[in-house]
Amino acid sequence: xxxxxxxxxxxxxxxxxxxxxxxxxxxxxxxxxxxxxxxxxxxxxxxxxxxxxxxxxxxxxxxxxxxxxxxxxxxxxxxxxxxxxxxxxxxxxxxxxxxxxxxxxxxxxxxxxxx
Amino acid sequence: xxxxxxxxxxxxxxxxxxxxxxxxxxxxxxxxxxxxxxxxxxxxxxxxxxxxxxxxxxxxxxxxxxxxxxxxxxxxxxxxxxxxxxxxxxxxxxxxxxxxxxxxxxxxxxxxx
Numbered sequence: 001x002x003x004x005x006x007x008x009x010x011x012x013x014x015x016x017x018x019x020x021x022x023x024x025x026x027x028x029x030x031x032x033x034x035x036x037x038x039x040x041x042x043x044x045x046x047x048x049x050x051x052x053x054x055x056x057x058x059x060x061x062x063x064x065x066x067x068x069x070x071x072x073x074x075x076x077x078x079x080x081x082x083x084x085x086x087x088x089x090x091x092x093x094x095x096x097x098x099x100x101x102x103x104x105x106x107x108x109x110x111x112x113x114x115x
Numbered sequence: 116x117x118x119x120x121x122x123x124x125x126x127x128x129x130x131x132x133x134x135x136x137x138x139x140x141x142x143x144x145x146x147x148x149x150x151x152x153x154x155x156x157x158x159x160x161x162x163x164x165x166x167x168x169x170x171x172x173x174x175x176x177x178x179x180x181x182x183x184x185x186x187x188x189x190x191x192x193x194x195x196x197x198x199x200x201x202x203x204x205x206x207x208x209x210x211x212x213x214x215x216x217x218x219x220x221x222x223x224x225x226x227x228x
Contacts, residue, residue, distance in 0.1 A: 031213060033215055035215075035216075040220070041153075041202055041220070041221045041223075042218070042220050042221070043159075043204065043216075043218040043221075044218070045215035045216070045217075048213055048215050050212070050213050055212075055213035056213065056214075056215055090158060090159065092159075092216075102147060102208055102210070102214075103149065103161050103164055104161075104208075104216055105161075106151075106158045106159040106160070107158055108157065108158040109157075109158050
């Protein structure tokens with residue numbers, strides 16, 4: 001069973017378009033995240049939701065809007081795509097806090113290419 | 116703010132060589148520490164973790180010890196294999212609700228036979 005899944009795996013689109021990436025987790029976690037990995041492999045948090053409530057909102061352009069319809073889903077919508085948005089986007093989930101160290105489970109990533 | 120610094124790569128080794136990837140951190144309090152691995156074309160997988168000082172995380176022959184005095188969490192393996200070729204990320208997370216992982220820049224390991 002896939003724990004954290006993302007669709008699509010690859011997304012190629014033109015500048016100015018609007019696109020969405022979907023994420024679902026079947027681990028029963030109550031916190032979900034979006035990370036961006038740039039061309040140099042650097043990973044940085046974008047957003048975090050806990051029980052459908054936005055907790056972390058890093059300095060991300062407001063063209064990016066996360067939406068969490070329920071605890072198991074966190075989607076990322078991007079308006080007016082720019083060349084600089086090209087990256088790999090990872091969804092992750094975790095329990096808010098466990099004695100074991102709150103590890104996060106990552107999806108396979110969505111490679112977004114803006115032309 | 117919190118941060119993670121890991122050695123620049125790439126690291127190139129022959130099979131069965133000893134591996135060390137250095138990682139140091141800056142944090143308020145005592146975060147949990149993690150090593151994640153990313154194989155080519157794949158997502159991140161948790162390799163090992165440690166949640167308090169002197170804890171040793173281990174998995175698949177890899178080990179790392181949480182050193183509070185040196186704020187370090189170096190990754191080691193006694194004998195690497197070609198299949199260990201990947202990008203390795205050191206990360207920390209504060210022990211607070213809703214916090215995210217803070218990653219180092221990643222170290223690419225290439226093992227040749």
